[in-house]
Amino acid sequence: xxSTVEHLSPTRVRxxxxxxxxxxxxxxxxxxxxxxxQVRIPGFRPGKAPARVLESRIGRAPVLxxxxxxxxxxxxxEAVSSGxxxxxxxxxFEVTKIEDGESLAFTAEVDVRPExxxxxxxxxxVSVDEQEVTEDDVTTQLDELRARFGTLTGVDRPAKEGDxxxxxxxxxxxxxxxxxxxxxxxxxxxxxxxxxxxIDEALVGASEGESKSFTTTLVAGDHAGREADVTVVLNxxxxxxxxxxxxxxxxxxxxxxxxxxxxxDLRVRLxxxxxxxxxxxxxxxxxxxLLASVEVPLPEAVVQGEVEARAHDAVHAFDHDENRFAEWxxxxxxTKEEFDTEVRTAAExxxxxxxxxxxxxxxxxxxxxxxxxxxxxxYQAQRFGISPDEYVKRAQQSGQLGAIFADVRxxxxxASVVRQATVTDASGNALDLDELFGETKPAEESATEPTA
Numbered sequence: 001x002x003s004t005v006e007h008l009s010p011t012r013v014r015x016x017x018x019x020x021x022x023x024x025x026x027x028x029x030x031x032x033x034x035x036x037x038q039v040r041i042p043g044f045r046p047g048k049a050p051a052r053v054l055e056s057r058i059g060r061a062p063v064l065x066x067x068x069x070x071x072x073x074x075x076x077x078e079a080v081s082s083g084x085x086x087x088x089x090x091x092x093f094e095v096t097k098i099e100d101g102e103s104l105a106f107t108a109e110v111d112v113r114p115e116x117x118x119x120x121x122x123x124x125x126v127s128v129d130e131q132e133v134t135e136d137d138v139t140t141q142l143d144e145l146r147a148r149f150g151t152l153t154g155v156d157r158p159a160k161e162g163d164x165x166x167x168x169x170x171x172x173x174x175x176x177x178x179x180x181x182x183x184x185x186x187x188x189x190x191x192x193x194x195x196x197x198x199i200d201e202a203l204v205g206a207s208e209g210e211s212k213s214f215t216t217t218l219v220a221g222d223h224a225g226r227e228a229d230v231t232v233v234l235n236x237x238x239x240x241x242x243x244x245x246x247x248x249x250x251x252x253x254x255x256x257x258x259x260x261x262x263x264x265d266l267r268v269r270l271x272x273x274x275x276x277x278x279x280x281x282x283x284x285x286x287x288x289x290l291l292a293s294v295e296v297p298l299p300e301a302v303v304q305g306e307v308e309a310r311a312h313d314a315v316h317a318f319d320h321d322e323n324r325f326a327e328w329x330x331x332x333x334x335t336k337e338e339f340d341t342e343v344r345t346a347a348e349x350x351x352x353x354x355x356x357x358x359x360x361x362x363x364x365x366x367x368x369x370x371x372x373x374x375x376x377x378x379y380q381a382q383r384f385g386i387s388p389d390e391y392v393k394r395a396q397q398s399g400q401l402g403a404i405f406a407d408v409r410x411x412x413x414x415a416s417v418v419r420q421a422t423v424t425d426a427s428g429n430a431l432d433l434d435e436l437f438g439e440t441k442p443a444e445e446s447a448t449e450p451t452a
Contacts, residue, residue: 003079010114011299015091017079018105024071031066060100068095068104076108086113088302111299116359119293121420126285130425131274133267141266142245145253152238158205159237161191165203168233169195173223180221181228185235199232206234217331224318225328282431286418287353296352306347314343357410364416368408376408 001023006014041057072093080087091110098104152164159165165188171181188195190203196219202212211233218228243249250262318324329339360366374388381391395401423431 001075001078003083005083005085008109010297011088011111013085013110013112015076015079015083015085015108015110016096016105017075017108018097018103019071019075020103021101024067024104027067027071027074028063030070031063035062035066064098064100068098071104072106072108075106079108085110087111088113088299089305111301113355113358114297114299116294116296116356118356118360118363119290121290121417122422124286124289124293124417124421125424126282126289126421127424127426127428128278128281128285128431130427131278133270133274137270138263138266141270142263143242146242146245146249147240149249149253150240150242153241155237155239157237158207159190159203159234161200161204162240163190164188164238164240165190166235167203168235169230171218171228171230173218173226173228178218178221178223178228181218181223181230196230198230202232203234208234208237210234217328222319225324225331227331278425278431282423282433283414283418286421286423287414289421290417291349291352291356294352294356296355298348298351298355303344303347303351306351307343310343310347311340314339354406354410357413358406360417361409361413364413366409366412366416368405368412372408372412373405376404380404 001017001019003015003017006016008014035058039058072095076091076093079085088111091108093106093108095104095106155163167186167188168184169181169186171178188199188203191200193200196216198214198216202214206212211231213229213231216228216230218224218226243252245259247258250256250259254262254265256262256265315322315325318328326336329336334342377391377395378388381388384391386394392401395404419433423433425431
């Protein structure tokens with residue numbers, strides 16, 4: 001087999017392949033076996049007719065068609081592998097020559113990963129917010145802890161923000177009742193924002209037994225994006241009584257004997273959380289600086305695929321009803337053209353990020369260990385509320401295991417960049433990146449880990 005590569009652009013190539021018929025013997029054998037099972041020839045059992053008999057019955061053309069369909073994908077992959085071509089997406093095939101008994105020639109146009117020159121990571125410098133634990137932070141944590149140990153007591157007054165109420169809900173759209181929006185005896189904390197928009201304003205100031213009506217836009221169900229008239233009936237009102245802030249509370253809510261010990265522990269815990277927030281900000285800002293410093297030609301087909309996937313996800317929430325989606329956009333003060341532009345920009349940024357991080361991972365020869373892949377699978381499974389085994393099964397069925405592997409590898413590439421960048425806080429103090437992200441393993445240790 002002979003193959004050559006033409007570079008049509010920085011992100012697309014045409015692969016020209018010519019295969020002698022001598023190399024297609026196994027493909028012809030498979031084609032004869034497959035066609036023989038589909039054609040009944042007197043005197044022969046299904047699948048047992050000799051090739052010459054089969055051809056005399058159905059002609060040579062069906063055999064050649066079958067061979068071409070089987071051989072082209074396999075020979076394409078062989079050409080890609082031998083040429084070390086880093087392809088993206090599916091190729092467009094075109095048969096350019098079939099000389100029976102001589103050779104088969106075809107072309108494959110496909111997007112490829114562009115050559116990317118990344119900057120010296122040590123030259124990247126970003127500043128992140130300072131993360132100091134204040135007394136207000138500790139007080140907020142204590143108030144949240146007290147709320148968990150509070151008791152609800154009925155009150156004889158109009159409802160106010162922070163009260164816990166029992167309500168009945170119903171809604172109509174264009175005069176027709178929305179069945180999935182109807183509920184009775186629902187418990188709700190006023191001001192929590194956990195129900196439909198407008199309900200908090202309706203409930204504040206209402207008394208037990210009172211009915212209030214308001215208009216809102218539904219965000220889920222068959223009527224998502226539609227304007228609905230909602231009626232809420234207030235059944236009961238209760239307020240939360242908080243325990244006192246003293247040593248007795250510390251003993252009730254924790255393993256500590258005194259309130260001061262509990263406060264000290266909260267400061268330590270808050271410090272860890274703020275360090276994590278600082279680490280996330282450092283990662284995001286370094287990535288932003290990295291992308292701004294690199295020019296990347298983007299494969300149009302890959303970008304378009306990302307655009308279509310994002311647009312599909314947006315309309316999916318409206319059961320793919322384009323009219324309802326357009327109504328929702330109008331309510332958000334956004335035109336379809338503005339939405340399309342926003343999606344296109346996000347898609348281009350996503351594709352650029354993937355290409356840059358893949359290039360860095362290749363340059364640094366990063367691999368993904370079994371434990372790292374397992375850790376990501378467990379994390380994703382917890383997010384979706386399913387077992388890791390079930391998550392893996394679904395990922396295999398949808399062909400997403402490769403994407404999970406790639407995401408982990410890209411994460412390692414970004415972590416490598418962040419460690420080499422200069423990260424300071426608002427006061428100009430350099431941050432200890434090992435403290436933020438944990439110490440790295442020696443290269444020789446990482447190299448010995450099994451890859452997925």
